[in-house]
Amino acid sequence: MKSKVLGDSNTKFSEIGLGTWKLIPDLNEIPKVVNYLFENGVNFIDTAEMYQNESKLGSIFRTINKEPFIVTKVSPNHLHYDDVIKSCNESLSKLGVKQITLYQIHWPNHHINIKETLSAMEYLVGQEKIKYIGVSNFNQNELEEAMSCLKNNKIVSDQLEYNVAFTEIEDSGLLNFCKNSKISVIAYSPLGRGLIENYKNLYNRLSEIGIKYNVNAFQVALKYTISDKNVIAIPKISSMTHATEIMNCENFDLSQKDLDKIRDITKDIRKPLAGRSLRKILKVNGSWAKIMERHERLRIEKGSKSD
Numbered sequence: 001m002k003s004k005v006l007g008d009s010n011t012k013f014s015e016i017g018l019g020t021w022k023l024i025p026d027l028n029e030i031p032k033v034v035n036y037l038f039e040n041g042v043n044f045i046d047t048a049e050m051y052q053n054e055s056k057l058g059s060i061f062r063t064i065n066k067e068p069f070i071v072t073k074v075s076p077n078h079l080h081y082d083d084v085i086k087s088c089n090e091s092l093s094k095l096g097v098k099q100i101t102l103y104q105i106h107w108p109n110h111h112i113n114i115k116e117t118l119s120a121m122e123y124l125v126g127q128e129k130i131k132y133i134g135v136s137n138f139n140q141n142e143l144e145e146a147m148s149c150l151k152n153n154k155i156v157s158d159q160l161e162y163n164v165a166f167t168e169i170e171d172s173g174l175l176n177f178c179k180n181s182k183i184s185v186i187a188y189s190p191l192g193r194g195l196i197e198n199y200k201n202l203y204n205r206l207s208e209i210g211i212k213y214n215v216n217a218f219q220v221a222l223k224y225t226i227s228d229k230n231v232i233a234i235p236k237i238s239s240m241t242h243a244t245e246i247m248n249c250e251n252f253d254l255s256q257k258d259l260d261k262i263r264d265i266t267k268d269i270r271k272p273l274a275g276r277s278l279r280k281i282l283k284v285n286g287s288w289a290k291i292m293e294r295h296e297r298l299r300i301e302k303g304s305k306s307d
């Protein structure tokens with residue numbers, strides 16, 4: 001598994017990590033999937049307090065032979081100083097670890113001064129409760145503001161939606177800005193939330209490209225996302241079949257000609273697969289995070305028990 005340096009740090013993350021939103025840790029196959037991924041060089045798992053699966057993931061981490069890098073997020077309704085500290089302590093305890101490798105602000109909350117949030121994050125670095133500070137869903141302005149507030153640390157990453165059918169960060173220049181600022185992009189929903197098949201034309205054209213590499217449309221799509229040296233991806237994977245396919249992505253590289261071809265194919269559909277309006281609402285009003293949390297809790301309760 002190829003690895004990439006995390007921002008301006010001396011830590012390397014595998015270019016593919018495991019995303020866990022809506023992952024149901026109770027499923028029998030999950031510990032097997034996680035172990036298989038780690039045996040094949042994956043070294044981190046992404047979660048969030050909002051996903052309400054940290055305790056169960058913590059139990060799974062203890063079955064892995066290698067020590068995983070722990071990546072989690074503080075919710076946007078917990079961005080006041082004391083709330084950040086409380087959320088971090090809770091995540092540490094649920095995950096059963098002494099340190100979170102990368103602690104991210106899940107969404108910006110324009111009702112809370114980012115300076116206050118980052119001052120709490122710097123305190124947590126000082127206490128060695130977190131190693132690196134990251135953000136998520138921050139646009140360039142929000143990122144620049146955050147960068148200017150830090151005294152002794154740097155923002156190492158911005159977790160952003162990025163996939164073959166949603167390339168806003170390419171078009172807005174954010175991808176380049178991150179690269180020039182030594183901030184890693186952690187691409188979420190890199191498989192288009194598994195919905196690529198819904199875009200028949202795209203799906204067929206990606207499948208065609210995949211023929212010569214002996215891979216399918218999803219593998220081509222993932223590979224496109226991580227073809228940029230500054231991008232790490234976190235697909236959500238909950239079956240061994242999917243896990244094997246994703247790990248096979250390390251066995252081929254798309255040629256520049258095919259990367260250009262993909263850019264050309266997707267030109268017409270450069271729009272979100274879902275969630276753009278939600279993103280805007282969440283950004284300006286932190287109270288939406290509470291609704292999201294409730295929604296997440298109910299969803300988990302329906303399928304299995306939460307943390």
Ligand SMILES: NC(=O)c1ccc[n+]([C@@H]2O[C@H](COP(=O)([O-])OP(=O)(O)OC[C@H]3O[C@@H](n4cnc5c(N)ncnc54)[C@H](OP(=O)(O)O)[C@@H]3O)[C@@H](O)[C@H]2O)c1
Nearest residue numbers: 019020021188189190191192193194235236237238242245
């Ligand atoms: N920071 C944020 O605001 C934010 C927002 C959304 C997501 N995220 C993070 O990003 C992670 C990934 O994003 P996502 O879950 O939205 O979407 P995704 O990873 O793009 O897609 C997940 C879907 O793809 C399927 N899949 C996995 N491997 C596949 C393969 N080889 N072939 C076909 N389908 C495959 C999965 O099915 P199975 O589950 O059945 O394997 C699942 O249905 C999340 O889990 C979360 O950690 C962060």
